Amino acid sequence: MSLFRWVPLDWRFEVRLAVRHLTTGGGQTVLTMGAVAAGVIVIIFLTALIFGLRAKLTNMLTESIPHVTVKVRDLEPVPLSEMSDLSSAMSSSRIEKQAPQQKNIDDWQHVVDVIRTIPNVRMALPAIQGQGFASKGGNPVGVSVVGADPAQQDMVSPVTKDLISGHYVGLASDEIVIDYELAKDLSVTVGDRIRITSSFGNTESLTIAGIYSRGQGRGGVYVTLRTGQSLFAVGNSVNVVLVKVVDLFGSDAVADRIQGLVPYEAKSWSREYPSFVSSLTMQAASAYLISGFSLIASSFAIASVLIVSVLQKSKQIGILKSIGATRKQIQRIFTLEGMMIAVTGSFSGALLGTLLVYLISLPLQPTAKPGHVPEQLFPVAILPIYVIGAVISAICATVIAAWFPARRAALMNPVDVMR
Structure with missing residues (x-):
C-alpha cells in the first residue's frame, strides 16, 4: 500500500x-x-x-602542437596584368615567388597582449622556430629548434610529461632538451654537451638538461627564448606566436579573430590538417x-x-x-x-x-x-x-x-x- x-x-x-x-x-x-x-x-x-x-x-x-600559429604573412607576387594603376595592359610570362626569408614579429609584446584578450584563448606564447644542425664531434644531424620560456612552452607543447630523464622547466640559457631519437643518433645522454648550429650559421655549445620522447619519430630540440634569439640572430624579436585554445574545435574562429586584430597571418591546426x-x-x-x-x-x-x-x-x-x-x-x-x-x-x-x-x-x-x-x-x-x-x-x-x-x-x- x-x-x-x-x-x-x-x-x-x-x-x-x-x-x-x-x-x-x-x-x-x-x-x-x-x-x-x-x-x-x-x-x-x-x-x-x-x-x-x-x-x-x-x-x-x-597536444604537442599549437592550436593556432601566428607569423608574418608571406606576400604573394601580383602579375603586371592585374595592376590597376598601369597606363597600358601588361602581362608576365613567368611569376616568381620571393626566396624564403625569415620574417620577424618586432611588436610581439603588443600582439601577445591582444591575443590574450580574445575569448577561448588559453595561452599565447612568443617563440623562435627554425631549422639547424646538432652535432657532437662530426656527422651533424638536422633538427628543428624551438626557443621559448620553458614554463609557458610546457602549456602549449608539453615537454615535461614526456621526459625520460632530466628536466625542462628551469632550463638555463646554456642548456638544451633533446629528443630520444636524436640522443641515440649522437650517442649522448644528460650532462653531455652538443653543438647546435642554426640555419643562419650561428653556433652554441649547450649542455643536455633533459631527454624526452613522444613516440612519434624524431622531435625537435628545446632551448630558452634568449638562446633561440641568439641562434637565429633576431635580436629581441620573435618569428612566431604560438596559441593554445580552450575549445579545440574553435581554433578556426580564434585564427580569424586574430587576423582581424593584428597584421599577421594566423593558421589553425584544423586548417592545417583538414583530412584529420x-x-x-x-x-x-x-x-x-x-x-x-x-x-x-x-x-x-x-x-x-x-x-x-x-x-x-x-x-x-x-x-x-x-x-x-x-x-x-x-x-x-x-x-x-x-x-x-x-x-x-x-x-x-x-x-x-x-x-x-x-x-x-x-x-x-x-x-x-x-x-x-x-x-x-x-x-x-x-x-x-x-x-x-x-x-x-x-x-x-x-x-x-x-x-x-x-x-x-x-x-x-x-x-x-x-x-
Missing part, C-alpha cells in the same frame, strides 16, 4: 494493474526489459569506444548512426513483445471493459507497462554498460614511448552526457513503441473478445 500512496488517486487502478501484469509476466517481462537494456548497453559501449579512440587520436596530434578533422567528423557521425539504428531495432523488438502481451491478455481486457473500464484506462495501463519497462531496462542497461566499459579499459599494452608507463589497450571514454542521453532516448523509444499496442488494446471490442 505504501508504494502506491504517492500515486494520484485517479491513476491507482491503472498503476496497480500494470504492476501486476509485469510481475506475473515472468520471462516475458525479463525479455522485454532485456531488449531495452541491450539497446542502452550497445549505445554506451559504442560511444565510449568511438569517442575514446577519437580523443586519443586528437590528443596525439594536437574530416575523419573525426565521420567517426562521430558513425557513432550517432549506429546508436540510432540500435534504438530503432530495440524499439521494434519491444513493440513486438508488447503486442503479443496484448493478444495474450485480450480476455482480461474484455472483462475489464465489460465491468466499466474505459478506453483511456486500458490505454493507460499498457502505456504504463511500457514506461515501467523502459525505466527499469534503461537504468539496468546504463549500469551494465558503464561496468562493461570500465572493465575493457583495464587491459594495458606497452607504449611506444621509451620510459613511459603502459597505455590502455582499448582507449575508452565514459561520458556522462552520452550515458544520460542513451537512457533518455531508450525511455522515449520504448514509450513510443508501447503506445501502439496500448492503442490496439483500447480499441478492442469486448463482445468480440468474450466470444
Whole structure:
C-alpha cells in the first residue's frame, strides 16, 4: 500500500494493474526489459569506444602542437596584368615567388597582449622556430629548434610529461632538451654537451638538461627564448606566436579573430590538417548512426513483445471493459507497462554498460614511448552526457513503441473478445 500512496488517486487502478501484469509476466517481462537494456548497453559501449579512440587520436596530434600559429604573412607576387594603376595592359610570362626569408614579429609584446584578450584563448606564447644542425664531434644531424620560456612552452607543447630523464622547466640559457631519437643518433645522454648550429650559421655549445620522447619519430630540440634569439640572430624579436585554445574545435574562429586584430597571418591546426578533422567528423557521425539504428531495432523488438502481451491478455481486457473500464484506462495501463519497462531496462542497461566499459579499459599494452608507463589497450571514454542521453532516448523509444499496442488494446471490442 505504501508504494502506491504517492500515486494520484485517479491513476491507482491503472498503476496497480500494470504492476501486476509485469510481475506475473515472468520471462516475458525479463525479455522485454532485456531488449531495452541491450539497446542502452550497445549505445554506451559504442560511444565510449568511438569517442575514446577519437580523443586519443586528437590528443596525439594536437597536444604537442599549437592550436593556432601566428607569423608574418608571406606576400604573394601580383602579375603586371592585374595592376590597376598601369597606363597600358601588361602581362608576365613567368611569376616568381620571393626566396624564403625569415620574417620577424618586432611588436610581439603588443600582439601577445591582444591575443590574450580574445575569448577561448588559453595561452599565447612568443617563440623562435627554425631549422639547424646538432652535432657532437662530426656527422651533424638536422633538427628543428624551438626557443621559448620553458614554463609557458610546457602549456602549449608539453615537454615535461614526456621526459625520460632530466628536466625542462628551469632550463638555463646554456642548456638544451633533446629528443630520444636524436640522443641515440649522437650517442649522448644528460650532462653531455652538443653543438647546435642554426640555419643562419650561428653556433652554441649547450649542455643536455633533459631527454624526452613522444613516440612519434624524431622531435625537435628545446632551448630558452634568449638562446633561440641568439641562434637565429633576431635580436629581441620573435618569428612566431604560438596559441593554445580552450575549445579545440574553435581554433578556426580564434585564427580569424586574430587576423582581424593584428597584421599577421594566423593558421589553425584544423586548417592545417583538414583530412584529420574530416575523419573525426565521420567517426562521430558513425557513432550517432549506429546508436540510432540500435534504438530503432530495440524499439521494434519491444513493440513486438508488447503486442503479443496484448493478444495474450485480450480476455482480461474484455472483462475489464465489460465491468466499466474505459478506453483511456486500458490505454493507460499498457502505456504504463511500457514506461515501467523502459525505466527499469534503461537504468539496468546504463549500469551494465558503464561496468562493461570500465572493465575493457583495464587491459594495458606497452607504449611506444621509451620510459613511459603502459597505455590502455582499448582507449575508452565514459561520458556522462552520452550515458544520460542513451537512457533518455531508450525511455522515449520504448514509450513510443508501447503506445501502439496500448492503442490496439483500447480499441478492442469486448463482445468480440468474450466470444
